[in-house]
Amino acid sequence: MQKLYDSEIKVMEIIWENEPISAKQISLIAAEQIGWNKNTTYTVIKKLESKGYIKREEPGFICTSLISREDVCRAETQSLIDKFFGGSKKALFSALLQDEKLSSEDLDELRRMIEER
Template sequence: MGIKLFDSELKVMETLWKEGDLPAGEIAKILQKETGWNRNTTYTVIKKCMEKGAVERLEPKFTCRALISREDVQTYKTKELIDKMFDGSKQQFFTAFLSDNSLTEEEIRELKELVNRLK
C-alpha cells in the first residue's frame, strides 16, 4: 500500500515495531531518551501517524498500535519532499513574491560566472 512517513513519524513507528503496543506516555519516555523530544512533540508526531493511518489508538491509557508493518512504509523521495515543501511555501501568498524561487540552470551558470568575474 505504501504510506509515506517523515523521519520523525518513522521513529515512532520503529518504537512500536520494536516494543509492540505501547501507551503514548511510554513512547514519549522512550523517545525522550532517544531523540530528546519533549512529551508534546511526541504526541504531535503520534497524532500525525494516526492521521496517516499508520497508528491506531486504543483504550485504556491511549495505547498505540502500529497498523502497518515496516514493508508498508515508503519514505518520501527527495523530489517529492522538495515539491511538497516548495508548494507549501508557494501558498504563502505574501512572501512568495518576495522570496527568490528556485534557480534555473541558466541562472546558476550566471552566478558561477559572477563569482569568477569578481574573483
Template sequence: MELLWSNKVLAAKDISKIIKEYIGWEKNTTYTVIKRLIDKGAIIREDPGFLCKAAIPKRTIQIIETQALLNKLYNGSLSNFLTEYIGNQTLSTSEVLELERIINEYKL
C-alpha cells in the first residue's frame, strides 16, 4: 500500500519487482497479496496492464489502525495510552508546550 500511496498508480509487475528487491517475495506471492487487497476493496485494478491504485487513502488507514491499537492495548482509552507513553518519555519543555497547544486546540 505504501508503494501505491507514494506512486499513485503502478503496474502489478512493477510492484512485484520492487517487493522482490526489498522484501524478497516471489512474483506469485506479491500477486496473491494484490488480489486479496483488490477483493477487500483496498486496491482498484485498472486494465489494460494490470494497473493498481489505492482505493483507500493512507490517512483513513492510519485512523482505523490507531483506533484498533488503542482498543487492543488500552481498552480504547486515549488517556490511558498517553499516560503510559508520556510516563516513559523524557519530554523537553518545547515538547510539553507543543502537546499543551495541541490539546488546547481540540478542547470543546
C-alpha cells in the first residue's frame, strides 16, 4: 500500500462518510470543513484515483472508495510501529502504557482482547 498523506486521508474520510459522492460534493465539504478551494480538492482526488484508492465514474464524477478505513488504519499503524518502535508491537504497547493512566476496566478490556487473539 502506498503512503497516504494527511490531505489524502482528509479526502478519504469525506468519501468514507458519504459515498458514493460526487467530486463537487467532496469539494464543497472540504471547503466547509478544511477551508480548501476546489482546485486543491480536485488535485487530491486525482492523486487518490491514480494510487488506486478511489474510483471516479460518470456521470457527475461520482467517487467511491476502493480501500477501507480499516485497511488504511492497519497500514498506518504498522508504518508507525516500524518507524518508531523497530517493528515491535510490544515496544509500542510499553510506550503507551508508560504514559497512560488506565482504569481497572480498561486493563480488564485489554487483557480480554489479548486473550481472544
